[in-house]
Amino acid sequence: MTLLNAPAYDPARDIRNRNIMIATAGTLVLAVLLFFGGYIMGHGWFFSNLPTEHKVNRFFDALQARDYPKAYAIYENDPHWADHPQNFGYAYKDFVNDWTTDPRNFYPITEHSVDKSIKDGHGFFGTGIDVAVRVNGGHKLFMYVNRADGTITWPAPHEFTY
Secondary structure, eight states, X not given: OOGGGOOOOOHHHHHHHHHHHHHHHHHHHHHHHHHHHHHHTTSOGGGTTHHHHHHHHHHHHHHHTTOHHHHHHHHHTOTTGGGOXXXXXXXXXXXXXXXXXXXXXXXXXXOEEEEEEEEESXXXXXXXXXXXXXXXXXXXXXXXXXXXXXXXXXXXXXXXXX
16 A cells, blocks of 8 residues: 555544543543542542441441441341350440440430541551541541451541541
């Protein structure tokens, strides 16, 4: 093929190539925004901590409703905990006692909001997540959620400022 017998100009091909480049650039910009946006807003890279924040929110919803069996199931990450209560080092009666009489828990919990979360431990996503919860109009509690088994621990091993 020489210059004199080059293929005819195809405007549809140019439009298609332009649209592919725009879509690729838009996808890259969106990925970068999601990557850094989640971290800046306090919800982890790519908003990876949101499922954990929702879990902690469900836990506090159950405490607020005084549904302690449900709260304990979320805390131990086992909906069938009543079938084998001997498997847990933190007994259900101790859990109820801690969350109904311990003054550090600001009982009774009348309102709560999950504010922020950060990774804790090693690796890009960490081995666990520290979640900051504001209860009863401003008191901060820090919960720790283990990524490996999904259990919740209170108090968290680390606290952070925000």
